[in-house]
Amino acid sequence: MDPSLPVMQCVILAGGRGTRLGELTASLPKAMVDVNGRPFLEYEIDLLRSHGIVNIVLCVGHLADAIQRHFGDGSQHGVTIRYSIERGALLGTAGAVKQAEPLLNEVFFLTYADSYLRMNYQAALGRFRGGGEPAMMVVLQNENRFERSNLVVKDGYVLVYDKLHGHPGMNYINFGVCLLRREALARIPPNEAYSQEQWFQQFIDEGRLAAFETGDRFYEIGSPDGLEEFRRLVAAGELP
Numbered sequence: 001m002d003p004s005l006p007v008m009q010c011v012i013l014a015g016g017r018g019t020r021l022g023e024l025t026a027s028l029p030k031a032m033v034d035v036n037g038r039p040f041l042e043y044e045i046d047l048l049r050s051h052g053i054v055n056i057v058l059c060v061g062h063l064a065d066a067i068q069r070h071f072g073d074g075s076q077h078g079v080t081i082r083y084s085i086e087r088g089a090l091l092g093t094a095g096a097v098k099q100a101e102p103l104l105n106e107v108f109f110l111t112y113a114d115s116y117l118r119m120n121y122q123a124a125l126g127r128f129r130g131g132g133e134p135a136m137m138v139v140l141q142n143e144n145r146f147e148r149s150n151l152v153v154k155d156g157y158v159l160v161y162d163k164l165h166g167h168p169g170m171n172y173i174n175f176g177v178c179l180l181r182r183e184a185l186a187r188i189p190p191n192e193a194y195s196q197e198q199w200f201q202q203f204i205d206e207g208r209l210a211a212f213e214t215g216d217r218f219y220e221i222g223s224p225d226g227l228e229e230f231r232r233l234v235a236a237g238e239l240p
Contacts, residue, residue, distance in 0.1 A: 003010050006053075007107065007216065008051075008052050008053045008055065008108075008109065008121070008125060009053070009055040009056075009057065009059045009104070009105045009107075009108040010048055010053045010055070010056055010057070010108065010109040010110070010111060011059060011097055011100060011104065011108055011109065011111075011114060012041075012044070012056060012057070012058050012059065012111055012112065012113050013059050013093055013097075013111070013112050014029065014030075014031045014041070014058050014059060014060050014061075014067060014089075014112075014113035015059055015060050015061030015062055015064070015086050015096060015108070016030055016061075016062065016112075016113070016114070017030070017062045018225050019221060019225070020054065020224070021033065021221075021222070021224060022224075022228065022233045024227075027063070027066055028062040028066060029060075029062060029064070029066055029113075029223070030113065030222065031044075031067060031114065032063075032066050032067060032070065033114035033221060033227065035221070035230060035231055035234055036234045036235060037229075038196070038230060039070060040113075040114070040116075040221050040230070041067070041069055041071070041113055043116060043234070043239065044111075044113065044115070044116055045071075045074075045077050045079055045129050046077075046215070047116060047117075047118070047142060047166060047239075048079075048121075048187040049059050049077070049078050049079055050147065050240065051121040051122065052121070052122070053079075053109065053114070053121060054078065054079045054080060055079070055080055055099050055101045055105070056074060056079050056080065056081045056082070057081075057082050057083075057084060057108075058071070058081055058082070058083050058084070058113070059070040059084045059086065059096040059097065059099070059100055059106065059219070060083055060084070060085055061085065061086035061096070062088065063092070064085055065084070065088075068083060069093060074162075078113045078169065082101060082103050084096070084099050084100035086099065089181050089193065090193060091129070091191075091192070091193055091194070092193040092194045092195045092196075093195050093196040093234065094188050094194040094195055094196050094198065094199040095112055095188060095189075095191075095192060095193050095194040097110065097180075097185065097188070098185055098188040098189075098190060098194070100184050100207065101182070104182050104185070105179055105182065106181060107125070107128065107129065107179065107180070107182070107184050108179070108180060108182070109121070109125075109177060109178070109179055109180075110177070110178045110179075110180055111176055111178075112176055112220075112222075113179045114220050114221050114222040114226075115176045115218060115219070115220050115221075115222075116218075116220070116221075116230060117138075117175060117176050117177050117216070117218050117219070118216045118240060119175070119214040119216050120214070121139060123212075124136070124138060124179060124212045124214075125179065127210075127211070128148070128179040131210055133201065133203070133209065133210040134177070134180065134181050134183060134187075134208060135178060135181070135198070135203050135208070135209050135210070136178065136179040136180075136209070136210035136212055137151075137157070137158055137174060137175075137177075137209060137210070137211055138160075138174075138175040138176070138177040138179075138211075138212050138213075138214055139151055139153050139173065139174065139175055139211045139212065139213055139214070140172060140173050140175045140214055140215075140216075140217065140218065141171055141172055141213065142171065142172055142173035146173070146217060146218065147173060148163075149170050149171055149172055149173045149174055150162055150163045150170065150172075150174060150175075150177055151170065151171075151172035151173060151174060151211075152167055152168075152169045152170050152171075153171075153172045153211045153213075154169070154208060157207060157208075157209060157211055158200070158204055158209040158210075158211050158227070159204065160204070161174065161195065161197060161200055161201065161204060161209075165231055170210075174215075175214055176218055176220075179192060179212075184199075186205075187202050187203075196200075215232045
């Protein structure tokens with residue numbers, strides 16, 4: 001890590017069951033799926049660390065012990081890792097973040113444990129700190145290239161976020177990284193299932209979900225095709 005970079009925090013949602021990967025995740029968390037001899041999450045943490053993100057909060061649930069045993073406190077991977085463990089009823093992609101609230105800084109990144117996302121994290125943080133919005137989503141002009149586009153973005157703000165239905169001007173996709181202020185967690189009801197879509201819709205309705213555009217494409221291992229593509233990327237030595 002470049003010592004000139006400020007320390008940043010990232011929440012990683014790592015509680016999913018990974019059902020699309022079939023037998024691979026029958027007894028293994030999706031984040032621990034093998035990629036050329038290493039668990040996928042190691043690659044993601046290496047990437048975040050290279051951008052100065054060394055304070056990691058893992059929101060875990062399904063087969064959480066396997067992740068905790070491998071990564072521990074994070075010291076062997078050059079980061080500090082703390083865990084928010086989801087037990088019992090599932091809390092959803094926003095509810096899990098709410099549960100982790102005592103561990104969170106005033107400003108933090110949020111991403112997923114099945115995604116490898118090359119982008120300018122420093123520039124995104126600078127943009128977010130310079131504004132007053134409670135949340136900012138990193139967006140990619142997708143035009144349905146990689147997956148179905150799900151965002152309408154205009155003048156630096158997300159106007160529509162809909163993963164189920166098409167809308168006029170829906171040319172962007174949620175890249176998989178967001179920036180949030182801790183105060184935004186007040187919008188999530190405690191101890192109940194709540195999705196990111198429900199959470200972010202509140203900010204969209206107020207015209208306060210900022211958008212930060214990246215030109216990099218995303219990689220994911222949540223599907224068999226995505227996993228195979230990432231394995232080819234690693235084998236070809238094409239990681240940063």
